[in-house]
Amino acid sequence: MASSYENFVNGQWVESETNATFEVRNPARTDELVGEYQDSSLADVEAAVEAAADAQDDWAGTPGPERGDLLKRAGTLLEQRKDETTEALVREEGKTRAEAAGEVQRAIDIFAYYGQKTRDLGGTVKSASGRNTELTTRQEPLGTVALVTPWNYPIAIPAWKLAPALAAGNTAVVKPASEAPGMARVLFECLEEAGLPDGVANLVTGSGSDVGRPLVEHQAIDGVSFTGSTAVGTQVAQTVTDDLKRVQCEMGGKNPTVVMPSADVNEAVEIVGQGAFGTTGQSCTAASRAIVHDQIYDEFVDTMVEYAESVDIGPGLDDPDMGPHVSESELQSTLEYVEIGRDEGATLETGGERLTDGEYADGYYVEPAVFSDVDNEMRIAQEEIFGPVLAVIRADDFEDALSLANDVDYGLSASIVTQDTTEANEFLDRIEAGVAKVNEKTTGLELHVPFGGYKNSSTNTxxxxxDAGLDFFTTTKTIYRNY
Structure with a gap:
C-alpha cells in the first residue's frame, strides 16, 4: 500500500485542512500507486506563509556560514539517500535510471555549492567623495519568497531555487508540481534532519489554482520564482509585478540545433538525437528543431531516422534510452502534435505512435518522431511540444539557418554543429538565446553559471x-557612514 505524505509547515509534517489527497501513479505502470499527497487549500497556504514570515528575521540574522553549513549537511544527507531517491524519482516522473541519478546528483551538488557560497555574501566598499566617510553596499535578503516548481526536473529545480533562497537569508514556501511532488518532499526531509529552524522553509502540495495562485498573490510574499509554461508564467509575472514585487520566471523553449556541411553527420545526429529524445523530450532546453544545410539534409534525415528507430524505450528502472511521458495528458499532447505535423504537410519519417503492447500496455509510451519537409512557419516548428518530436528544417546557407533559428517567439537554448570557427563565432554572436553552444546538445547545464532565456522563454529579469541565483534573492542597501 502506497504511503500518504503530508505538507511541511512551521517545522511539522501536517495534513491539509481539506482532509483531501490526490494520487500520483507510476507513468511506466499506471496500476502502481506511488503515493498520495495533500490536496491543499488557501488555509494551508496562509499557514505556510505566516510561518515563513514569522521566521524571516531570525533566519536573516543567522550568520551566512551557519546557514551554509545547514545546506551542506542537507546535501550530505541527500547523498546518503541517493539510490533510494533515484528510484523514487523514476517511479514518480518516469525518467530513466541514469537520468534520474544525474538529477539527484545535481541537487546534491547545488546544496554543496550554495552552502559554500554563503561565505562570499556581503557587499562592496566604494570610495566616497567626501572626507571621513565610508561608502559601502550590503546584500540583504528579499524576505519571504514563493517558489513554484515544475514536474520535469522535480528535485533539481526545487534545489536550485530553494538553496540560494535559504543561503541568502530568505524564508520560503515551495509549491511543487502535482505530477511529481515527492522529490521536493525528500529535500525537506533532508533539511529537517539537518536542523532547519521552524518556519524557514515550508512545503505545500496541491493544484495551481488552489495553492499556486493564492501563494504568489499573497501580500506577505516578497518575491516569486517560477518555472513552467509560458502561458502560466506570463500570468504569474503580471500578477506579481502589479504589486511591484520581484519576479523571476523561466518558461518554454523551441530550441534549434543548426547543422552545417563541415559537420560529421553521424556526430551531428548523435548531438541532436540526445537533445531531442533525452528525458523523453520533456525538457525546456530539448532540441525540437534541427536546421540542416541543404548539402547534407537528406543524409542527415536518413541517419536521424536510423537513430530514432534505435532508441530503446521502456520503464525507467530498466534504464533504457527513453522512458514514458509523465502523464496521459502530456502523452496526448505529443500525439496531437504528430497529427498537426501531418496535417500541415510535413513528412513523418518515423515514430509518433503510442506503444501499447506487452510491457507498454499500462504506461504512457510513444515512439520518438522525426519530421522532414518542415516549413518554419508550421506549428510543429513554432510551438513547444514537450515530447520526443523533432522537426528537420532545410536551410540554404548559414545566413538562412541563423534566420530560421531566430524566427521563433522563444530564445532559451541553441546550438550549432560545425568545424568552421567563423560560423561558430557568428552563431554565438547573433543567436537569440540565453544559452548558446558549439558542437554540443542543447540540453545540459553547469550549475555555477547563469541560466535563463530571451523573448518568451523568460521574464528577462x-x-x-x-551567482545570478543569489542576485535574485538579495537586494542591495547602500550605506554612508560619516565618522
Missing amino acids: YREQG
Whole structure:
C-alpha cells in the first residue's frame, strides 16, 4: 500500500485542512500507486506563509556560514539517500535510471555549492567623495519568497531555487508540481534532519489554482520564482509585478540545433538525437528543431531516422534510452502534435505512435518522431511540444539557418554543429538565446553559471543558478557612514 505524505509547515509534517489527497501513479505502470499527497487549500497556504514570515528575521540574522553549513549537511544527507531517491524519482516522473541519478546528483551538488557560497555574501566598499566617510553596499535578503516548481526536473529545480533562497537569508514556501511532488518532499526531509529552524522553509502540495495562485498573490510574499509554461508564467509575472514585487520566471523553449556541411553527420545526429529524445523530450532546453544545410539534409534525415528507430524505450528502472511521458495528458499532447505535423504537410519519417503492447500496455509510451519537409512557419516548428518530436528544417546557407533559428517567439537554448570557427563565432554572436553552444546538445547545464532565456522563454529579469541565483534573492542597501 502506497504511503500518504503530508505538507511541511512551521517545522511539522501536517495534513491539509481539506482532509483531501490526490494520487500520483507510476507513468511506466499506471496500476502502481506511488503515493498520495495533500490536496491543499488557501488555509494551508496562509499557514505556510505566516510561518515563513514569522521566521524571516531570525533566519536573516543567522550568520551566512551557519546557514551554509545547514545546506551542506542537507546535501550530505541527500547523498546518503541517493539510490533510494533515484528510484523514487523514476517511479514518480518516469525518467530513466541514469537520468534520474544525474538529477539527484545535481541537487546534491547545488546544496554543496550554495552552502559554500554563503561565505562570499556581503557587499562592496566604494570610495566616497567626501572626507571621513565610508561608502559601502550590503546584500540583504528579499524576505519571504514563493517558489513554484515544475514536474520535469522535480528535485533539481526545487534545489536550485530553494538553496540560494535559504543561503541568502530568505524564508520560503515551495509549491511543487502535482505530477511529481515527492522529490521536493525528500529535500525537506533532508533539511529537517539537518536542523532547519521552524518556519524557514515550508512545503505545500496541491493544484495551481488552489495553492499556486493564492501563494504568489499573497501580500506577505516578497518575491516569486517560477518555472513552467509560458502561458502560466506570463500570468504569474503580471500578477506579481502589479504589486511591484520581484519576479523571476523561466518558461518554454523551441530550441534549434543548426547543422552545417563541415559537420560529421553521424556526430551531428548523435548531438541532436540526445537533445531531442533525452528525458523523453520533456525538457525546456530539448532540441525540437534541427536546421540542416541543404548539402547534407537528406543524409542527415536518413541517419536521424536510423537513430530514432534505435532508441530503446521502456520503464525507467530498466534504464533504457527513453522512458514514458509523465502523464496521459502530456502523452496526448505529443500525439496531437504528430497529427498537426501531418496535417500541415510535413513528412513523418518515423515514430509518433503510442506503444501499447506487452510491457507498454499500462504506461504512457510513444515512439520518438522525426519530421522532414518542415516549413518554419508550421506549428510543429513554432510551438513547444514537450515530447520526443523533432522537426528537420532545410536551410540554404548559414545566413538562412541563423534566420530560421531566430524566427521563433522563444530564445532559451541553441546550438550549432560545425568545424568552421567563423560560423561558430557568428552563431554565438547573433543567436537569440540565453544559452548558446558549439558542437554540443542543447540540453545540459553547469550549475555555477547563469541560466535563463530571451523573448518568451523568460521574464528577462533575473537569471537562475550561480551567482545570478543569489542576485535574485538579495537586494542591495547602500550605506554612508560619516565618522
